[in-house]
Amino acid sequence: MADMEYVRQVELTNKVHSELFHVERPQSVKALRDLILECDAGLSLQLQKFVALNESFALNNGRAVSGNGGESDLRKALLSVDDEADMNGFIMEFASKSPPQQVGMMKFEVQKHPIFPLPPVQQPQQEPPRPSEPQQINPRPPYDPHAQGAFGGGGAVVTPAPRPVRRPVKPVFGVPxxxxxxxxxxxxxxxxxxxxxxxxxxxxxxxxxxxxxxxxxxxxxxxxxxxxxxxxxxxxxxxxxxxxxxxxxxxxxxxxxxxxxxxxxxxxxxxxxxxxxxxxxxxxxxxxxxxxxxxxxxxxxxxxxxxxxxxxxxxxxxxxxxxxxxxxxxxxxxxxxxxxxxxxxxxxxxxxxxxxxxxxxxxxxxx
The missing domain is CATH 1.10.555.10 (Rho GTPase activation protein)
Structure with missing residues (x-):
């Protein structure tokens, strides 16, 4: 019983880790990127206000504000700013400095205890399961964490099947x-x-x-x-x-x-x-x-x-x-x-x- 609970927890860990790797982390990174761009846009607007006020002050004092090209140097410098390119360049600078990391999702596997063998009743399942065996072991839906995987102690854990995407019955999002x-x-x-x-x-x-x-x-x-x-x-x-x-x-x-x-x-x-x-x-x-x-x-x-x-x-x-x-x-x-x-x-x-x-x-x- 303890062995079965151990296997179930390993499978559940793999499922949660997969969701983190493929869903949660990319969405968090996108949200952070959008927030950074919003902050940059706000800063750019404040800089535009500063340029306008600075030019107005200079003109009120009878000074020229245009550079050699006929355009304000401050305004030209501000228009040359590319927020997204700057952010990408900043990220790539650190990408070259970070140590090499393993690419891909980590997978946790069941480890057989070196001292306590599994009960004899579990021995027939120690070999890698054939494609049809998961359905023979448990016919319940594959996305139920209690029903995923093989229950052998020495074989590799069957990767939990991805949860099927539920097709919207009456879609609202993405509809004109x-x-x-x-x-x-x-x-x-x-x-x-x-x-x-x-x-x-x-x-x-x-x-x-x-x-x-x-x-x-x-x-x-x-x-x-x-x-x-x-x-x-x-x-x-x-x-x-x-x-x-x-x-x-x-x-x-x-x-x-x-x-x-x-x-x-x-x-x-x-x-x-x-x-x-x-x-x-x-x-x-x-x-x-x-x-x-x-x-x-x-x-x-x-x-x-x-x-x-x-x-x-x-x-x-x-x-x-x-x-x-x-x-x-x-x-x-x-x-x-x-x-x-x-x-x-x-x-x-x-x-x-x-x-x-x-x-x-x-x-x-x-x-």
Missing amino acids: LEVLLQRDGNAVPIVVIQCMTAVELYGLNVEGIYRQAGATSHIQKIKEIFDNDPSKVDFRNPDQFFQDVNSVASALKQFFRELPDPVLTYALYDEFIESAKIDDDNARRDALHGLINRLPDAHYATVRALVLHLSRVMQYSGQNKMNSWNLSICFGPTLMSARQEDLKNTNWQHRALDTILRNALDIFDED
């Missing part, structure tokens, strides 16, 4: 907003409504809400819930989202990231960027307001609900530290992106959303 509207009849997708409800009930006082990442396993389970039976979801009950409001916030951002066409649409992206560059606050607000009114119905209803929700989050910025600018850093590239990666306009994306959030009640009527 127009399709969700036609299929479900809701102007605002149910996943957006439920996630916003959870945040407003349990997350308004949470420091860093929408900035702090939730648990990857919880986010994945939340996605599966909405992709299969969203009608039974009621996030007024915190047990339904594992008492983890940060995972709800992360799932909401993930929903917007996976949309085939962003909420503020590819078609209007260039116009949003140009509107963000307007210096006058009122003119910039009016230009962005006009573009929002041109959005398709499903996109307009969704962005309206989200912006009014984020406006309520901002009202608690004294506790959660999430003002309009911090929220624009979290949501800007998610709600408004180009078909091709466009890092040079990241700051304008933030400025556009920051303007929309600060003027939420002027742009949208709150029910």
Whole structure:
């Protein structure tokens, strides 16, 4: 009995280690990379403000600000900065300095005790099992940790079969907003409504809400819930989202990231960027307001609900530290992106959303 429990624990360890190696670690690295790029984008914007103020100060003192090429040297230096290339170069510097490491996932195997042999009843299973033997030993599903592997003491452990991917019954993530509207009849997708409800009930006082990442396993389970039976979801009950409001916030951002066409649409992206560059606050607000009114119905209803929700989050910025600018850093590239990666306009994306959030009640009527 102890031998069987030992084998089961080894198999369970291999399964957990495999999930860490293939799922948890890559997702954590991606989240860290995205956070670094967001910080870099914020720093770049502050540098742009510094350059503008410095040039204004110099001009007020009757000094020239252009270099030999007819452009401000400071501005030229700032435009030459490539955040992503700098980060990749920094990482590669340390890659050459780190000691060689074994590539691939470690696999744990059952070790036979040198003194105490296994009971005789287990001897027929010491040879490597034939392909059909796992089904003969236990016909239960392979993803049950109690049913995986062979129970021999000297043979290699059978690697746990990967858990089959559950095909969404009624997918929500990765589905265009127009399709969700036609299929479900809701102007605002149910996943957006439920996630916003959870945040407003349990997350308004949470420091860093929408900035702090939730648990990857919880986010994945939340996605599966909405992709299969969203009608039974009621996030007024915190047990339904594992008492983890940060995972709800992360799932909401993930929903917007996976949309085939962003909420503020590819078609209007260039116009949003140009509107963000307007210096006058009122003119910039009016230009962005006009573009929002041109959005398709499903996109307009969704962005309206989200912006009014984020406006309520901002009202608690004294506790959660999430003002309009911090929220624009979290949501800007998610709600408004180009078909091709466009890092040079990241700051304008933030400025556009920051303007929309600060003027939420002027742009949208709150029910």
